[in-house]
Amino acid sequence: MMLRVGTIIPVLGANKISFAGALVFAAGLGAIPHMPDAISLGAIVLIAGAAFGALDVAMNTEAAALESRLAKSSMSSFHALFSVGNLAGAGICGMLLRQDYNIASCLGTAGICVGALVVFAYRRSPSDPQSFQARKVGSSTRTSYNSAENRRLLLLGGIAFLALFAEGALCDWIAIYLVDILHTTESTAAFGFATFAGAMALGRSIGDYCNNRLGSIRVFRGGALIVAVSVSCTLSTGNLALVFLALFFAGLGISNLVPRIFSSAGRSQSIPSSVAMSRVATMGYAGLLLGPPFIGFIAQSTSLVTSFVFIAVAMITVASGSRLTDWSKQI
Structure with a gap:
């Protein structure tokens, strides 16, 4: 999925791919604890993983384009927020489990938070982000490069x-x-x-x-x-x-x-x-x-x-x- 999404982003835009990937991932988080058997669990994990892969490529592509436009290093700051999010998520889930909440509550809460944040961010993002358009090189249909x-x-x-x-x-x-x-x-x-x-x-x-x-x-x-x-x-x-x-x-x-x-x-x-x-x-x-x-x-x-x-x-x-x-x- 990560390889394929690279050719889709020039067509749809990185913000739309990020939005769709984050929503599917958020839904997958909430659905995982409710799967009735191993096959359905494997299927939902596969879908959530593919969505997260698409989200990862789209976010980093847009971050690199923004960094290029700013003409100074900024990528580490984006990844710092990723690290802080990892630590915060682990800490919050740990506290919930300590208060006798189950894993379904933890993943459901995480899914709701991700979904709410991505809707908030998407509504405030440009519909046709010039940052990515400025970095797009050549036709999206090209298959051979230098x-x-x-x-x-x-x-x-x-x-x-x-x-x-x-x-x-x-x-x-x-x-x-x-x-x-x-x-x-x-x-x-x-x-x-x-x-x-x-x-x-x-x-x-x-x-x-x-x-x-x-x-x-x-x-x-x-x-x-x-x-x-x-x-x-x-x-x-x-x-x-x-x-x-x-x-x-x-x-x-x-x-x-x-x-x-x-x-x-x-x-x-x-x-x-x-x-x-x-x-x-x-x-x-x-x-x-x-x-x-x-x-x-x-x-x-x-x-x-x-x-x-x-x-x-x-x-x-x-x-x-x-x-x-x-x-x-x-x-």
Whole structure:
């Protein structure tokens, strides 16, 4: 769905795709707890996932177009709100469950909130957003583009794959590492994950300032290297305070990688921004999906410590591809 939506956005507009995708996703959230069997549950999850994929590509395409019009970095701020929303949603649902509300109430409330917010936003958005029209390149029916840009976009997608591979692996395996390797309590492990996730939100909130002041390539390369060093420090010490410090810096370092990659995808010179965004996002989220099970497979075959080495290597590779995020740089 993410690949297909890139060709639909130039026809219908990013705002309409965002509106439709968010509404379908909101309806899916509310419907999930009421499915009577596994088949219907699988169907509704599939539909909701496809809607969210379309929403993701459309939102990032429009955000990249707005960033281009502003002529300064702003993508990290949008992703910071995504991170804050994740934390807020988890916190609110946790409080509801603690007050003896069931999961149906949690998902239903979430669906209503998403639906209300998207209607509010859509009613105040331009019917024919010039921001996207300004970034649309060529005809929406074109199927072949500059071969050099195609290759560069493929490489950028590979960087997105590795960045989200590492992000997904860290999100899913940090707590398990703390419990199994450092023998902490589950509550301490949860705090370790919160440290990482909170640092990501913080990093994205200041990411645009850093990009505008220091340069986006420096921030991107430095962030990836900070993650690699932080993961290496985590593996080399048993001191819990140092591990938590390393997790904090890992969250800061990784926070602005994906926003910068998506921003770069939206600045493609000859390929329509929505098509470029859909390709890069699809490859990136493939990494997000494959990262955690790959780490688990390596951990089962060798050890969890060994599996984390792959995260550090992925980050070093991402850092080496930092020039791909700037279309003015030759590769």
